[in-house]
Amino acid sequence: xxxxxxxxxxxDGIGPEVIEAGRAVLSALSERxxxxxxxxxxxDWGSDWYKKHGKxxxxxxxxxxxxxxxxxxxxxxxxxxxxHITLWGLRLPICQGFDQYANVRPTRIxxxxxxxxxxxxxxxxxxxxxRENSEGEYSxxxxxxxxxxxxxxxxxxxxxxxxxxxxxxxxxxxMAQSRPRKLLTVVTKSNAQRHGMVMWDEIAAEVSQExxxxxxxxxxxxxxxxxxxxxxxxxxxxxxxxxHADILSDLAGALSGSLGVAPTGNIDPERRFPSMFEPxxxxxxxxxxxxxxxxxxxxxTAAQMLEHLGEASAAASxxxxxxxxxxxxxxxxxxxxxxxxxxxxxxxxxAISGSN
Ligand code: NAI
Ligand code: MG
Numbered sequence: 001x002x003x004x005x006x007x008x009x010x011x012d013g014i015g016p017e018v019i020e021a022g023r024a025v026l027s028a029l030s031e032r033x034x035x036x037x038x039x040x041x042x043x044d045w046g047s048d049w050y051k052k053h054g055k056x057x058x059x060x061x062x063x064x065x066x067x068x069x070x071x072x073x074x075x076x077x078x079x080x081x082x083x084h085i086t087l088w089g090l091r092l093p094i095c096q097g098f099d100q101y102a103n104v105r106p107t108r109i110x111x112x113x114x115x116x117x118x119x120x121x122x123x124x125x126x127x128x129x130x131r132e133n134s135e136g137e138y139s140x141x142x143x144x145x146x147x148x149x150x151x152x153x154x155x156x157x158x159x160x161x162x163x164x165x166x167x168x169x170x171x172x173x174x175m176a177q178s179r180p181r182k183l184l185t186v187v188t189k190s191n192a193q194r195h196g197m198v199m200w201d202e203i204a205a206e207v208s209q210e211x212x213x214x215x216x217x218x219x220x221x222x223x224x225x226x227x228x229x230x231x232x233x234x235x236x237x238x239x240x241x242x243x244h245a246d247i248l249s250d251l252a253g254a255l256s257g258s259l260g261v262a263p264t265g266n267i268d269p270e271r272r273f274p275s276m277f278e279p280x281x282x283x284x285x286x287x288x289x290x291x292x293x294x295x296x297x298x299x300x301t302a303a304q305m306l307e308h309l310g311e312a313s314a315a316a317s318x319x320x321x322x323x324x325x326x327x328x329x330x331x332x333x334x335x336x337x338x339x340x341x342x343x344x345x346x347x348x349x350x351a352i353s354g355s356n
Pocket of ligand 2: 246247250
């Protein structure tokens with residue numbers, strides 16, 4: 001029996017709804033297989049905690065998380081707390097404190113879910129976006145001066161280091177190498193941003209030498225949006241900076257049918273710290289409490305978590321169950337169905353329980 005200690009941080013809005021669904025599905029998987037078990041410890045950090053304590057998590061939050069095998073995270077964001085506080089108070093300190101420098105965002109068209117792209121179906125769009133997750137535009141460097149005066153300035157400095165770019169590039173080339181097409185697209189804006197972005201291109205060329213079997217090309221980020229929409233089949237693995245990949249992966253999520261199905265893993269490839277798995281979407285307060293949040297992204301990220309833990313066959317059976325339920329048309333309203341979160345979850349649980 002392999003046992004995994006999982007820290008669950010449901011946090012805000014629909015986060016608790018989808019994490020509860022995810023826990024149910026993981027428990028069903030563990031029961032069905034009998035060879036692995038999850039023990040969950042739930043943390044009530046987030047915006048409610050902030051309203052009581054003036055911070056999103058306790059000062060020793062990272063220490064409390066350090067010894068878990070993985071973190072299963074919902075979403076942050078509340079209508080009455082500024083977004084930069086919720087984001088910088090919980091999610092980013094975990095990503096940065098645990099040096100989860102690779103943010104991995106798979107996208108594909110799930111059977112039964114319709115892409116907004118005409119004529120694009122299952123198999124036509126199957127990507128993994130690798131996002132640099134520790135520096136770049138979200139390094140937190142910058143400042144404000146002369147606040148409120150006409151001459152006020154604000155700066156937001158992007159930081160690119162040789163170490164940071166090399167390690168994400170190596171991770172992305174490895175990811176591309178592990179996939180059947182062995183195809184990597186390196187995204188930058190190295191025409192307009194002529195320092196850090198040119199260094200990206202140079203380091204990509206250097207690292208590519210280590211991966212002679214991977215075919216790679218370069219795209220400017222603006223042209224990349226066009227290629228994703230017009231020629232999705234031409235792409236497979238994609239690597240981009242923190243900001244660029246943040247935007248491109250929202251587009252990828254939308255092209256695959258809904259943000260509600262898009263998962264992400266914040267990975268420490270060196271496994272010094274726990275990695276964190278979460279749906280890409282936010283707290284979605286427009287649908288909070290209605291019981292209609294799509295749990296598929298949270299199921300898919302559970303599969304990413306299983307893969308990271310070395311449980312590839314459990315991950316595959318979870319995704320087979322999700323595919324089967326979606327194909328049967330048991331879908332939440334964001335992907336054109338009428339089912340509730342509970343109904344989708346129950347259907348995935350039965351698909352797992354009835355599988356072999
Ligand atoms: P959002 O992702 O929460 O919602 C965008 C739209 O997608 C909404 O119409 C929502 O109802 C829908 N949606 C999202 N997830 C869904 C799901 N699972 N099922 C069905 N529909 C779903 O983004 P929004 O509205 O821009 O931000 C809301 C809050 O979430 C903000 O406070 C924002 O800062 C925060 N946020 C947090 C993130 C995180 O924790 N990683 C990521 C993105 C936003
Ligand atoms: Mg985003």
